[in-house]
Amino acid sequence: MSKYAPKLSELKKEFDEKPTVLKGDYSPQEWWERPVEFRDGNWCFSGKPEVLQDLGFANPRKWAATDDDWQLPPGWQKTISEGLQSRLKKYRSLKLFLDACVRCGACADKCHFFLGTGDPKNMPVVRAELLRSVYRNDFPLVEKILKGFSGSRKLTEAVIKEWHMYFHQCTECRRCSVFCPFGIDTAEITMMVRELLNLIGVNNNWILAPVSNCNRTGNHLGIEPHTFVQNINSLVEDIEDLTGVAVEPTFNRKGAEVLFITPSGDVFGDPGVYTMMGYLLLFHHIGLDYTISTYASEGGNFGMFTSNDMMKKLNAKMYHEAKRLGVKWLLGGECGHMWRVVHQYMNTMNGPADFLEVPVSPITGTRFSNAAATKMVHIAEFTADLIHNKKLKLDPKRNDHLRTTFHDSCNVARGMGMFEEPRSILRNVCNSFHEMAEDTIREKTFCCGSGSGLNAEEYMEIRMRGGFPRANAVKQVKDRHKVNSLVTICAIDRASLPPLMNYWNPGVSVYGLHELVGNALVMQGEKKRTTDLRENAMAGFEDGGDDEE
Amino acid sequence: MNNSMSKEWEYILHANRDVILEQWLERSLALFPEKMGYDTPVAEVLADALSKLLCGLGEENQRFRDALDDVTRILAVQSFPPSRAISIFFEPKTMFREMMMKPALAERLTLEVQSAFSSRIDELVLQAFDSYTQHREKIAQLKVEEGSRRMYMALRRAEA
Numbered sequence: 037m038s039k040y041a042p043k044l045s046e047l048k049k050e051f052d053e054k055p056t057v058l059k060g061d062y063s064p065q066e067w068w069e070r071p072v073e074f075r076d077g078n079w080c081f082s083g084k085p086e087v088l089q090d091l092g093f094a095n096p097r098k099w100a101a102t103d104d105d106w107q108l109p110p111g112w113q114k115t116i117s118e119g120l121q122s123r124l125k126k127y128r129s130l131k132l133f134l135d136a137c138v139r140c141g142a143c144a145d146k147c148h149f150f151l152g153t154g155d156p157k158n159m160p161v162v163r164a165e166l167l168r169s170v171y172r173n174d175f176p177l178v179e180k181i182l183k184g185f186s187g188s189r190k191l192t193e194a195v196i197k198e199w200h201m202y203f204h205q206c207t208e209c210r211r212c213s214v215f216c217p218f219g220i221d222t223a224e225i226t227m228m229v230r231e232l233l234n235l236i237g238v239n240n241n242w243i244l245a246p247v248s249n250c251n252r253t254g255n256h257l258g259i260e261p262h263t264f265v266q267n268i269n270s271l272v273e274d275i276e277d278l279t280g281v282a283v284e285p286t287f288n289r290k291g292a293e294v295l296f297i298t299p300s301g302d303v304f305g306d307p308g309v310y311t312m313m314g315y316l317l318l319f320h321h322i323g324l325d326y327t328i329s330t331y332a333s334e335g336g337n338f339g340m341f342t343s344n345d346m347m348k349k350l351n352a353k354m355y356h357e358a359k360r361l362g363v364k365w366l367l368g369g370e371c372g373h374m375w376r377v378v379h380q381y382m383n384t385m386n387g388p389a390d391f392l393e394v395p396v397s398p399i400t401g402t403r404f405s406n407a408a409a410t411k412m413v414h415i416a417e418f419t420a421d422l423i424h425n426k427k428l429k430l431d432p433k434r435n436d437h438l439r440t441t442f443h444d445s446c447n448v449a450r451g452m453g454m455f456e457e458p459r460s461i462l463r464n465v466c467n468s469f470h471e472m473a474e475d476t477i478r479e480k481t482f483c484c485g486s487g488s489g490l491n492a493e494e495y496m497e498i499r500m501r502g503g504f505p506r507a508n509a510v511k512q513v514k515d516r517h518k519v520n521s522l523v524t525i526c527a528i529d530r531a532s533l534p535p536l537m538n539y540w541n542p543g544v545s546v547y548g549l550h551e552l553v554g555n556a557l558v559m560q561g562e563k564k565r566t567t568d569l570r571e572n573a574m575a576g577f578e579d580g581g582d583d584e585e
Numbered sequence: 586m587n588n589s590m591s592k593e594w595e596y597i598l599h600a601n602r603d604v605i606l607e608q609w610l611e612r613s614l615a616l617f618p619e620k621m622g623y624d625t626p627v628a629e630v631l632a633d634a635l636s637k638l639l640c641g642l643g644e645e646n647q648r649f650r651d652a653l654d655d656v657t658r659i660l661a662v663q664s665f666p667p668s669r670a671i672s673i674f675f676e677p678k679t680m681f682r683e684m685m686m687k688p689a690l691a692e693r694l695t696l697e698v699q700s701a702f703s704s705r706i707d708e709l710v711l712q713a714f715d716s717y718t719q720h721r722e723k724i725a726q727l728k729v730e731e732g733s734r735r736m737y738m739a740l741r742r743a744e745a
Contacts, residue, residue, distance in 0.1 A: 047666045067619045078664060145622065153664075154614075154621035257735075267738045306737035493728045500662040500724070508626045534734065535727040539720075540658065 046075070067156050071194055072201040074101040080204060080492040083239040090248045091346075095237025101200060106193065112236040113191050117174055119232045124171075130228055133220045134171050137164065143212035143222070148483050149205045152501035157202050160212035160222040166198055167229055200238050203229040205498065207487035208341070208373075209446035214479050226488070231343040243489035246338045250350055254333040255300035261287075261330035267303050268328065271313050278571070280563030283320040285328055288361065292327035293398060295358050298369025298415075299335040299527030302548070308530045310569045311370060311548025317557050318419065318550065322399050322427060326367065332357035335374040336527060340381075341489040348385040351377050355389055358411075365395035366412040370548050372487065372526035375414060376451035383409040400425040414448070416525055419553060420457040423464050429558040434565065435466035437575040438521040438552070441513045442469065443506065443533065444481035445526030455479070458525050458549055465556040470517040476509035486532035499532065500539050507540035514541055523547045590701035595643040597684070597693060598702075602639060605680050609635050613656075613673045616665055630655055639677075642705060653709075653716050661720035671717060674710045678703055 079101035088096035095109045109115070124131045143160040145151065150158040157163060165187070172188035189195065208223035216222075233239065249258035259267070265287055276282050286292065298315065302308040319326055332354045339347030358366055368374065382389075392411035395404040402421045404413045422428050442462055448454050455478045462469050476482050485503025486495075513519040522533055522544055530548055537544040555568045566577050598605065610632050614621040621627050634655040641649025660670035681702055685694050733740060 047668065145625070151625050152627065154617035154619060154625070154627065156619045266742075270738070270741070301735075304735070304738045306734040309737060493731060496724055496728055497662040497664075504659075505626050508630065531731070531735065535731050538727060538730070539662075539723060 068162075072198050074197070074201070076102065077494065077497050079201070080240040080242050080490060080495050083237070083241045083244040087241065087244045087248045088237065088239070091244065091251060093237070093239075093244070094235055097237065099237075101197075106196070106238065108193065108196070108236050108238075112196075115235050116191060116196075116232050119235050120171065120174070120228075123228055123231070127224075127228070129221065129224055133164070133222075133225055134168050136218045137161065137168070137220055138218075139165075140217065142215045142217060143220075146212045146215050147206075148209070148211065148485060148505045149207075149502045152485070152504040153205070153498075155205075157198070158205055160206075160216075163202050163206060164220070164222055164225045166195070166202060167225060170195060196233070196236070196238060199229050199233060203233070204240060204490060205502070207446070207483045207485065207490060207502065209483035209487055210450045211446070211480065211483065214450065227340065227344075230341060234343055240341075240489055240492070242492035242495075243338050243341045246336075246489075247342050247346055247350070250334050250336075250338065251346075254329075254331050254353065255303075256334055256336060256338065257300060257304055259300065259304060259333070261333075264300075264303060264330045264333050267309075268312070268316075271309055272316065274569075275313055275316060278567065278569065279317070279559055279565065281317070281320065281559045281561055283316045285316055285319070286326075287328050287330055289327035290361050291363075292361065293325040293364050294327075294367050295332070295354075295361055295363040295365075296326045296328050296367045296369065297332055297335045297354055299371045299374065300333055301336070301527035301531055302369060303333070305527075305531060307534070307546060307551070307570070308527055308548065310551040310554070311530065313569045314548065314550030314552070314554030315369060315415070317554040317559065318428075321429075321557050321559060322422065325398065327361065327363070329357045329361070335369055335371040337374055337377045338489055340373050340377055344385075347377060347381065351382055352386045354412075355386055358389070359391050364393045365407075366392070366410075367395075367415060367418060368412050369415050370525040370527065370530075370550060372445045372447040372528055373451075374447075375454075376447040378410050378412050379452040382412075397421055399427050414452070414454060414457070416448075416454060416457040416461060416549065419550070420460045423461060428553075430465055430553075430556045431558050432465050432467050432556055433576060434555045434568070434574050435552050436468070437568070437572065438466055438547070439468040439470070439517065439519045440466055440521045440523050440547070440552070441472055441510060441517075441519045442477070443472075443484070443510075443522055443524040443529060444477050445524055445529055446481060446483050446487060448525055449481050450479055453479075458523075461549060461553065462523060465552045468517075470513045470519055472509040472513050476505070482506040482509060484526075484529050484532045484536060486536075487528050491528060491532050496535070500536065503532070503536040504540065506533075507536050510537065510544060511541050514544055519544065521545055521547050523549055523552060525549050590698055591643060591705070593693065593695075593698045594681075594702040594705070597681075597690060597698070598639060598642065601684060601690075605677065606632075606636055606639060608680050609639075609673070609676055612676050616660075616669060616673060617663070627659060630659065638709075642709070653712060657713055657716040658720050661717050662724065667717065667721075671710060671713055674713045675706065677709075678706050 082099050085096035097107050099107050139161055147158055147160050169187055169189045170191050173190055203226050206226040208226050210223045213221045246256035249256055253260055272283055302312040337347055337350045339350040387409055389411045394408045395413045400421055407413050482505040484506060486499045510522055530546055533546040551569055568574055613631050614628055634652040637648050637652035684690050
């Protein structure tokens with residue numbers, strides 16, 4: 037039996053004591069009155085004391101969400117209350133979002149967690165109300181006078197537990213905000229609540245451990261520079277074995293034109309490493325003057341799920357490194373929230389990056405004026421421009437063994453409005469591409485269910501529930517068009533969609549977009565290709581196939 | 586199973602399909618925290634799968650087995666315990682009993698027919714249990730695989 041499964045005694049207790057709705061035996065309490073119930077499987081493990089100490093975060097201790105006593109620090113109510121007050125002053129958006137909501141409910145059925153669990157507290161409006169009710173109790177004068185009419189409540193330990201439960205069932209994907217007539221960004225409310233919770237040591241190890249690693253060695257897994265280089269070099273060897281071409285990435289090279297930064301998952305995890313191989317082949321193909329840093333060795337920024345200050349610090353290292361190496365501009369790999377941080381927060385946090393130049397593609401001469409502030413170009417824009425200017429020699433037949441669909445990653449789609457570039461690339465590197473249903477793609481894309489640091493193993497069931505709407509949309513194209521490949525441009529997706537597909541849609545594999553680019557690129561001096569970068573046979577390229585020279 | 590009895594309950598099932606399906610779906614959705622809405626993807630999949638289950642109860646086919654898989658796949662990752670998840674497969678028995686109240690059906694729904702149907706439902710529950718367990722095993726397997734994928738390069742070096 038899995039170590040996270042409920043114990044038999046707990047199940048028996050539940051069976052005996054709980055009312056069951058089945059026979060009309062409803063709970064005497066209304067849903068909003070029921071206290072949250074933590075049990076193994078519905079919470080992410082708490083931050084380890086040593087991780088908190090490394091980061092200088094509050095209240096390091098051993099604790100579990102299933103404990104009755106969470107060992108909150110003395111005066112925690114004051115900490116939260118003052119923390120909220122100072123953030124209301126600092127961020128006008130937060131005050132606006134707390135005041136503006138009219139509870140119209142347009143967001144209610146847009147959340148993948150609500151759709152996957154049916155739990156009303158997962159409606160974005162109700163989730164935000166969990167904070168709003170405390171805000172109303174403590175802040176505006178009118179609300180104080182109208183106490184009892186305004187849905188306000190006191191800040192108790194039960195409220196903290198509720199926050200911990202439901203603000204960790206929000207992936208900050210912002211699908212709800214697309215439908216909000218006021219444009220309320222519930223992701224920012226979640227970010228603020230998680231920041232407040234961190235002030236009193238209520239946290240998630242799957243977020244804090246990567247933050248601490250990133251803070252110390254530069255990437256989520258804490259890979260040190262020599263291992264980082266070793267990993268990439270072993271991918272270089274794989275590329276040579278498969279294609280006969282020796283690509284030559286450089287590391288920490290001063291004076292390179294471009295600094296390339298990608299999520300470290302592309303350097304250590306499967307299937308991210310195949311996407312990395314795609315990047316390396318592409319850069320070799322066009323002769324790009326680039327370097328990779330072993331210090332700024334992470335595109336991802338789990339600071340975004342922790343606190344504004346931490347997000348700023350982790351983002352700054354990319355720009356420090358660009359300055360130190362004296363590059364002209366930054367090229368960023370396939371990542372999700374890294375792009376929300378860069379696109380929406382970087383300029384006011386660490387910008388302007390005046391020491392860099394507005395990016396210009398050295399191959400096509402295209403000036404990326406959209407990146408004039410951040411000086412960082414998304415790889416999909418970069419490659420789409422190369423293809424548009426016919427600078428790549430591509431053979432889409434090499435991806436004929438893949439029947440693809442495209443998953444818009446939340447932060448790239450809704451966070452920076454990028455929809456067409458990846459699709460344009462995909463249409464040029466493969467022959468079979470089928471869109472999912474219209475209300476599940478582009479700005480209305482459904483989250484993978486594991487974003488914002490919820491990709492923990494112990495959280496698997498909740499992730500499967502949260503990812504159900506996405507999986508269901510993939511199932512439709514699988515049934516209708518025999519789709520077997522889900523292509524995406526986010527490292528969290530590459531990590532979390534394989535189990536999601538394996539559970540809901542067995543037979544569908546997950547690919548990074550640039551892995552397909554790598555498959556299709558016809559390299560100068562290459563040997564005859566019969567397999568793709570995963571060493572899977574390509575259709576029609578078997579020995580004696582139609583591609584014989 | 587007595588063949589003529591089987592034919593008889595199949596006829597009754599068929600004649601009352603819409604009512605049974607509606608009730609079955611409603612009770613299934615009631616398993617969720619605050620009753621899952623009808624216009625959600627979960628409800629859509631359940632409605633489709635339960636309908637296929639009813640169709641295939643008499644004569645099983647691949648569609649029936651896939652549908653059973655679809656239902657248990659949803660149930661196996663919910664917050665309620667296994668006993669409650671599996672309980673919905675007993676529901677058709679209750680609904681059949683309730684139908685006895687209808688004068689038009691009382692005559693056809695003899696004790697023998699009921700008992701034959703009841704046996705079939707018991708079998709369905711056991712099939713559902715097998716399928717549910719497979720999905721629980723799959724979840725455990727996914728956790729292991731995810732760990733290996735995350736450590737792919739490190740494991741590769743260790744194995745080299």
